[in-house]
Amino acid sequence: LPFGIFTAVALITSIGDGVASIMGVSFGRHHFPKTSSKTIIGYISGFFASFGVSLFALWLFEPYIIPLKMIVMALSGAIVFLSIDLLSLKIDDNILNPIFCGLVMTFFYIIL
Secondary structure: OOHHHHHHHHHHHHHHHHHHHHHHHHHOOOEOOOOOOOEHHHHHHHHHHHHHHHHHHHHHHOOOOOHHHHHHHHHHHHHHHHHHHHHOOOOOHHHHHHHHHHHHHHHHHHHO
């Protein structure tokens, strides 16, 4: 696992999830699903924070990767983060996010 992906996954798990929580609690009004405590603004802010921190980590630690590949990898990590948050599984998303974000980002690192 390249260090840039490791760092991106760690930042997605910590900062992305933290931003989603803080923004959702502070500004969230519309819950999704209705019975959940998670809010739409939390999902959106977590997605953008995850994209931003993973793009930064890839730019900082994997500078030889072309920018389009960095964007695809960061976007894939953010989409996986959002998907796992939306699913609301019985397994804690703090366990699933680093595993699946890392797998998907590594997949695109190898393929592209």
